[in-house]
Amino acid sequence: MPPKQEGYAPIPDVDIENGDIDLVGPNKDADFVFSGNNEISIMPRKICIIGGGVAGLAAARVLKSRSFQDITIYEAAESLGGVWATGYPKFAIQTPGDLYEFPDKKLSHPKDYKDGLEIKKYCEDYAEEHGILKSIRMCNCVTSIESTFDGKWTVSTNSKAGSDKVIFDFVVLATGVYSPMHKHIPTIPGMGHFKGKVYHSEETAGITNRAGKRSLVVGFGKSAHDCAMNALAETGVPPRLLFRSAHWCMPRKILGLVPMEWLLLSRFGQGTLPSWQLCGPVEFVVHTVMKPLIWLYWRLVQGILISQLGLWGSSSHLRPTLRIEDDMYCSHGVVCHPKVFPMMHKKEIQAVKGQIKRILHSGDIELNDGTTIQADEIVFATGFDRVHDFLPKELLDQKEDDGFYCYRQMLVPGCPNIAFLNSNVATVSNITTAGIQSAWLAELLKGNIALPSDIEEIIATEKKWRRDKLHHAGNARAYLVQLHQLRYYDQLLSDMGANVKRKTSWILGPIGASLKNFFTPMYSSDYESIVTGEWRSDPVQIKAIGYKPSFLREWVVLVSVVAGCVLAANNMETVYEIIRNKNE
Known part of the structure; x- marks a missing residue:
């Protein structure tokens, strides 16, 4: 068991017998993780997951593997997969397969831009492999969620068999940002x-x-x-x-050579976008002292796209009016x-x-x-429309014109024992997001993470920042993350005490790892151990809970590589001059 940290409760030990969960560790008498007026039950015995898409399946897989066995999944449709259950002809994912797969299950090859019905089958296989199917109630539409006097939730459903009401200790809202049924x-x-x-x-x-x-x-x-x-x-x-x-539309490969994710979904790529709320001192310098270079970089990218996609002449009306970095920043890219x-x-x-x-x-x-x-x-x-009519009144009262402002995009203050999961956040790799959020939620429910006492102030600060900076996000402002998803993943892993630097290099050692963590995209499989829980048995992956990751080494390596290239170029010029003088 990792050592107890200030402000955090240790993971309780668990015995499972006859389907019941009994706490036997040092937290056996604890009922809640406290944070001011907010509280989350530790080891809730009965969990409801609403939604049988990628988020609901990811949540069920992670929670079951963390000793939460009494789980019920309600899915309104006749089949699993959420948005992948049905669609227009030839509908498919719009990202490479390495960015859209469960972290602990590889897509079959060829995996890039996979057909939607193949993703549906992939989800069904995932549910079967992890014993989730027996927990799913198909064709069960949740009509309402009401709080009980003791902090639980009564979930009402309708199905062909009739209506039903069941009381749960905790509810996971895994319905997705948009509902294919609306x-x-x-x-x-x-x-x-x-x-x-x-x-x-x-x-x-x-x-x-x-x-x-x-x-x-x-x-x-x-x-x-x-x-x-x-x-x-x-x-x-x-x-x-x-x-x-x-x-702005992004080709699958820039100039037919560079995969789009290398430009947009690496730490370098996100660092060149308009700065996010949480950025380090080096990035702050980059966006101040080096601002002209960043501007020139994006003008170059924009020029390449105009040329590659043919956005001139009679097709100039296809050229967006927003600068590409502003458009991508607010989630409009395709x-x-x-x-x-x-x-x-x-x-x-x-x-x-x-x-x-x-x-x-x-x-x-x-x-x-x-x-x-x-x-x-x-x-x-x-x-599709976002439909919230089944949500409890306590939650709906917190909704604002631009969405739900939540802690870590999951928890709403004043609404205990209920969480959004992949249904209040927009990222590029939403299937990866669901897995990481599920791992974070499991750590919270096991008592390993405590909510901060100033959670309302944290949310208010983020709300102000989003409203000041995300001018073009519209009603997605509260849940928009998109190309800054690595920052969000880092935040969740830091809360858990897991290493945010997921890549290693057997050949170049720390230098190679630094370059990979900085310049290469983070793929779904990089978070496999986070979903499986195996990270807890790897000393390299364990950090202090709530630690602040530093990328100083990565910046030093980057500057050293650039300086080395410059020196090499100068030396080559000197050698060339010597050879030319001898020939003369």
Whole structure:
């Protein structure tokens, strides 16, 4: 057992017999981890997980492996996988597979940009391998959560068998940021006059007799791009892609050579973005003294993307107005399919900047600039709504216009024994996020982490910072992390007392490890031991709980490498001069 740290409770020892959990260690008489007016039950005996997507499965796998055996998972759909249970034709992940897999289970090869239905099967296999299936209640929709007098929660559900109510000690909200069961279609004046068909992107898989139809696809995200390509393939008629504003799209490989994650998802990459709330002294210097160099770096990247994606001339309306670093900073970037921009340039997809103002009595579609277009179908690739109507009143009372402001994106002050898990945070590698959050939550529930006494002040400080800095984040402001996900992961691992530097180098030793931790992306598998719990048996991975990681060595190595390259270049020039003088 690791030594007790100030402000933290040690992990209680556990005996499991006949399915019951009994605390037998030094914390056996403790019931709560206290933090001011907030309290979390230690070793809750009965846990409810709402959601059977990647987050719910990750939570169940981690909690079960940490001795929490009485777990019930409620899934409203007929199958596991969440957003991967169903989708439009050829829907797929938009990241390399190394960034989108459970940390303790590899995707099969080829793993990059995997088909959505393969991800669904992958989730089902994961649930079976870890004995989770017996805990899942399919087709059970949670309708309400109500607090009890003793700090527990009554969870009400509806299913084909009828309604039910069960009391739980702890509730995990693993419903995802957006629900695939709540499709968002904007309200448009005169929609009843439209004579064609109206679909959400998720409903396009079953369209029949589509040949020759004129399709209008609304949106500019990955689903809009995919639906436009599908429409061309199925109708034979170039569809219109209508978008209100363009956002920077990232090719899968920059200049066909550099994988996009090396540019955006390394510590170096996140360090070049506008600085996050928590940044070290060296990064502060980088964003002050070296600010012109950072600006030039992003202008270079922006110029490369304009050239590679062809965002000039007749396609200049596809170029975003925001600077690329500001757009990416606020989560608007898209990793695009390699064929979509060439299809736009060839007018195989007719990209139109604007938005629908109304549907005229004739059935024509009037845009905000007064022009009218005709279509036989409208496909809204406009995402999903966040639905909170089943949440307890205590939690809903804390919701603000730009979302729930939480401690570590999981806990809301004043709402004990309930936590968001991957449903109040937006990251690139959300399947990895779910695993790390689950490990952090397990440590908290076992009494190994205590909440700070000033949790409300911490949240208030972060809220102010987000509202001051994330100007373009809109209603995602409270839960946006995205390209700064490594900072968030470091924060959670630091709370747990786990080493944030996940990469090692057998060849170059500490120098190689420093370079890898600084310049290479952190992949899902780098956090395997965090999910399995094996990090606790590795002295290299154990740090003091709440420690502050330093990257001074990485900066020293970086500066040394750059200085060495400069000296080598100067020496080569000197050698060249000597050789030239001798020849003369």
